[in-house]
Amino acid sequence: MADEGVSMKASMTIDLEFVVGEVDDRIFGSFIEHLGRAVYEGIYEPGHPSADSSGFRGDVLDLVKALKVPLIRYPGGNFVSGYNWEDGVGPVADRPRRLELAWRSVESNEVGTDEFIRWAHLAGAEVNMSVNLGTRGPDEARALIEYCNHPAGSRWSDLRISHGIREPYGIRTWCLGNEMDGPWQIGHKTAYEYGRIATETAKVMKWVDPTIELVACGSSYRSMATFPEWERIVLEEGYEHFDYLSIHSYYGNQEDDIRNYLAKSLDMDAYINSATAICDYAKAKSRSSKTVNLSFDEWNVWFHSLELDKKREPWLVAPPLLEDIYTFEDALVVGCLIITLLKHADRVKIACLAQLVNVIAPIMTKKGGKAWRQTTYYPFMQASLYGRGTVLNPAISCPQYDSKDFSGVPFLESVAVHNADSGELTLFAVNRSTEEELELTAKLRGFENHRLVEHTVLTNPDLKAVNTESKENVYPSNCTTSELEAGNLHAKLPKLSWNVIRMSTTPAA
Numbered sequence: 001m002a003d004e005g006v007s008m009k010a011s012m013t014i015d016l017e018f019v020v021g022e023v024d025d026r027i028f029g030s031f032i033e034h035l036g037r038a039v040y041e042g043i044y045e046p047g048h049p050s051a052d053s054s055g056f057r058g059d060v061l062d063l064v065k066a067l068k069v070p071l072i073r074y075p076g077g078n079f080v081s082g083y084n085w086e087d088g089v090g091p092v093a094d095r096p097r098r099l100e101l102a103w104r105s106v107e108s109n110e111v112g113t114d115e116f117i118r119w120a121h122l123a124g125a126e127v128n129m130s131v132n133l134g135t136r137g138p139d140e141a142r143a144l145i146e147y148c149n150h151p152a153g154s155r156w157s158d159l160r161i162s163h164g165i166r167e168p169y170g171i172r173t174w175c176l177g178n179e180m181d182g183p184w185q186i187g188h189k190t191a192y193e194y195g196r197i198a199t200e201t202a203k204v205m206k207w208v209d210p211t212i213e214l215v216a217c218g219s220s221y222r223s224m225a226t227f228p229e230w231e232r233i234v235l236e237e238g239y240e241h242f243d244y245l246s247i248h249s250y251y252g253n254q255e256d257d258i259r260n261y262l263a264k265s266l267d268m269d270a271y272i273n274s275a276t277a278i279c280d281y282a283k284a285k286s287r288s289s290k291t292v293n294l295s296f297d298e299w300n301v302w303f304h305s306l307e308l309d310k311k312r313e314p315w316l317v318a319p320p321l322l323e324d325i326y327t328f329e330d331a332l333v334v335g336c337l338i339i340t341l342l343k344h345a346d347r348v349k350i351a352c353l354a355q356l357v358n359v360i361a362p363i364m365t366k367k368g369g370k371a372w373r374q375t376t377y378y379p380f381m382q383a384s385l386y387g388r389g390t391v392l393n394p395a396i397s398c399p400q401y402d403s404k405d406f407s408g409v410p411f412l413e414s415v416a417v418h419n420a421d422s423g424e425l426t427l428f429a430v431n432r433s434t435e436e437e438l439e440l441t442a443k444l445r446g447f448e449n450h451r452l453v454e455h456t457v458l459t460n461p462d463l464k465a466v467n468t469e470s471k472e473n474v475y476p477s478n479c480t481t482s483e484l485e486a487g488n489l490h491a492k493l494p495k496l497s498w499n500v501i502r503m504s505t506t507p508a509a
């Protein structure tokens with residue numbers, strides 16, 4: 001560990017040739033589940049002053065649009081494993097109210113498939129649709145894809161048309177159930193049972209629409225007792241039918257140990273490496289020429305609301321569940337997690353920040369009142385805006401530390417993204433040190449005509465600082481001390497900070 005009081009130094013080389021892979025824009029996806037106040041009182045609140053004629057809140061939509069989320073997973077999550085999609089289409093007055101067993105709530109079905117897809121399109125996003133493989137199976141899944149993607153002339157496509165939607169939605173990415181390895185899941189299955197039903201469902205869905213891509217459930221956590229055997233068995237059952245393997249992970253600071261908390265992205269890194277290896281093992285075993293990539297379709301910080309939610313009254317419509325209020329330190333962890341996802345751009349093609357509004361979300365709302373940005377909104381937004389292009393793995397030399405669960409944790413967590421179209425090179429960097437500023441020297445290789453566009457910093461003296469409806473305490477500000485001269489970037493990264501350093505360049509002739 002670096003000595004207290006001594007300025008810490010780090011050096012890196014960013015080379016145009018150190019390519020990890022192209023960023024699939026869907027890595028900046030998110031997630032809306034019928035859970036708590038995500039849909040009702042979140043994206044949808046008829047009567048709210050900003051609501052449109054369909055009941056969608058305009059203020060929430062604006063905050064979502066600013067994130068440039070390209071893909072939104074829907075309708076669950078645990079919810080999907082008990083969901084009858086037919087309940088949520090057609091005249092709203094005829095839709096049933098149902099007991100929703102995953103979250104012990106009442107689902108009014110006011111918002112369903114058509115309303116949600118319409119909202120997602122207003123937000124500029126495609127939908128990543130999940131099918132129910134908990135209480136249901138291939139038959140309902142083939143009906144739903146026929147409803148969504150078949151042009152006309154069949155029972156379910158004509159039903160869609162009778163609801164006023166003439167053109168098929170053309171939904172490309174579909175999840176084959178959710179977290180089917182978890183005993184908490186409605187219709188939990190063994191790996192073999194899930195592998196079989198996912199394979200048979202995949203077959204009929206692709207027979208209806210061969211252009212779709214399918215995501216098979218991997219593990220809900222890296223610490224699940226069934227990981228990684230679950231993945232092996234599932235992939236061996238249906239390798240040729242699956243395009244992505246899904247993995248999920250949430251992190252928290254229950255022990256209030258900031259050094260260990262900031263290191264938890266190393267767990268995500270190890271999880272991605274293992275899941276990738278299992279995909280490749282299954283590829284080898286099935287003698288396939290096709291590569292199954294990863295969909296990290298639930299990731300975030302989730303711990304603040306866990307105890308409170310155990311005491312919630314059941315069977316309410318839109319109860320305030322999973323309403324984590326994020327702190328400055330959570331924003332730093334989200335920054336480290338985003339950097340980790342980017343570092344694996346070659347194999348992580350889809351990722352969904354779980355979730356988007358009110359439920360473990362970057363956006364919060366008050367019923368009848370304001371919508372506001374949580375601390376975590378900013379690193380996610382900046383990565384989404386500036387993290388598109390080609391990921392370059394910087395060669396980094398920096399001091400390391402050991403924490404309770406991790407050894408060799410680099411004080412500097414960083415990745416670079418080069419966008420050939422805009423000519424912009426962006427460096428994302430977290431200084432994990434609780435004590436020291438980090439003096440960074442980065443040498444740019446393979447670029448010329450360098451210019452520093454901006455260096456923004458998210459930092460705060462109070463690790464527990466939060467944003468509220470009335471006051472934003474955590475947001476990025478400009479740092480004016482950085483310099484880019486003769487291909488060398490000199491920047492000072494404050495202790496405990498998320499940094500976005502944007503440079504304009506052209507590749508060297």
Ligand code: AHR
Nearest residue numbers: 033077078079178179354
């Ligand atoms: O995102 C909240 C919940 O976390 C999801 O419903 C479930 O898939 C996961 O366990």
